[in-house]
Amino acid sequence: MTDPSVDPSEVAKFEAMAADWWDPNGSTAPLHAMNPCRLDYIVAQICGEFDRDIRVGRPFEGLSVLDVGCGGGLLSEPLARLGARVTGVDAAAKNVEIARAHARDAGMEIDYRAVTAESLLAEGAAFDVVLGMEIVEHVADPATFLRSLGALARPGGLVVVSTLNRTARSFAAAIVGAEWVMRWLPRGTHDWSKFVSPEDLAGMMREAGLDPVDRKGMVPDPLRGQWRLSDRDLSVNYVMTGVRT
Ligand SMILES: C[S@@+](CC[C@H](N)C(=O)[O-])C[C@H]1O[C@@H](n2cnc3c(N)ncnc32)[C@H](O)[C@@H]1O
Numbered sequence: 675m676t677d678p679s680v681d682p683s684e685v686a687k688f689e690a691m692a693a694d695w696w697d698p699n700g701s702t703a704p705l706h707a708m709n710p711c712r713l714d715y716i717v718a719q720i721c722g723e724f725d726r727d728i729r730v731g732r733p734f735e736g737l738s739v740l741d742v743g744c745g746g747g748l749l750s751e752p753l754a755r756l757g758a759r760v761t762g763v764d765a766a767a768k769n770v771e772i773a774r775a776h777a778r779d780a781g782m783e784i785d786y787r788a789v790t791a792e793s794l795l796a797e798g799a800a801f802d803v804v805l806g807m808e809i810v811e812h813v814a815d816p817a818t819f820l821r822s823l824g825a826l827a828r829p830g831g832l833v834v835v836s837t838l839n840r841t842a843r844s845f846a847a848a849i850v851g852a853e854w855v856m857r858w859l860p861r862g863t864h865d866w867s868k869f870v871s872p873e874d875l876a877g878m879m880r881e882a883g884l885d886p887v888d889r890k891g892m893v894p895d896p897l898r899g900q901w902r903l904s905d906r907d908l909s910v911n912y913v914m915t916g917v918r919t
């Protein structure tokens with residue numbers, strides 16, 4: 675795939691991980707560990723913006739969600755269970771196959787496609803919610819990518835993006851810790867120079883016609899084996915929401 679957001683060496687890394695998507699102990703373990711925390715965040719942002727009540731059966735009925743860089747569908751599936759009409763796209767065709775097979779086995783309807791954000795945009799597609807989770811640090815140019823995500827959201831819609839901050843701590847935690855010492859991720863999964871600070875990401879959101887209304891850190895809690903949201907610590911992993919103006 676030669677679309678502008680695609681960095682071929684990055685997509686090749688994720689193709690190689692395809693078989694592992696739904697194995698919580700494989701190379702996607704950090705995404706599985708983070709999943710409840712980031713899902714809580716996304717759900718709260720959607721409920722707030724669209725005035726939905728999470729206590730009712732399928733609170734996201736009638737909302738369209740686009741999951742860009744969906745991988746195996748770790749977020750697409752729970753959002754579809756909450757009633758959203760979910761489209762998942764990924765530049766790595768093998769990931770899309772895995773995602774499709776998993777949804778089929780679970781009896782779920784999710785529209786998975788092996789395309790990029792910019793090719794959907796060219797089709798004139800628009801969504802209530804656009805996710806770009808753990809992908810900004812893997813695309814060819816984050817500012818251009820954010821513009822595609824912004825243009826894919828309807829006015830009043832949400833764009834939720836998570837990525838890694840560019841700090842000494844993120845080098846120590848995400849590269850030395852997670853790759854070299856703990857070996858949670860294959861060595862070379864992340865390139866520190868592609869990490870983006872929250873200030874820069876907020877600037878890219880504004881350039882993309884998005885109002886960056888919320889940001890939180892995501893922090894591992896090793897004792898509980900889970901992650902939690904933090905108002906103060908955005909020094910490594912963080913998530914940000916923009917509202918399309
Ligand atoms: C770290 S994974 C995150 C997967 C998923 N969003 C999650 O958080 O569980 C990054 C994903 O983005 C995909 N990807 C990388 N560059 C892309 C691009 N330009 N367009 C679409 N998908 C891309 C990769 O193939 C990979 O599946």
Ligand SMILES: [Mg+2]
Binds near residue numbers: 808809811812864
């Ligand atoms: Mg990553």
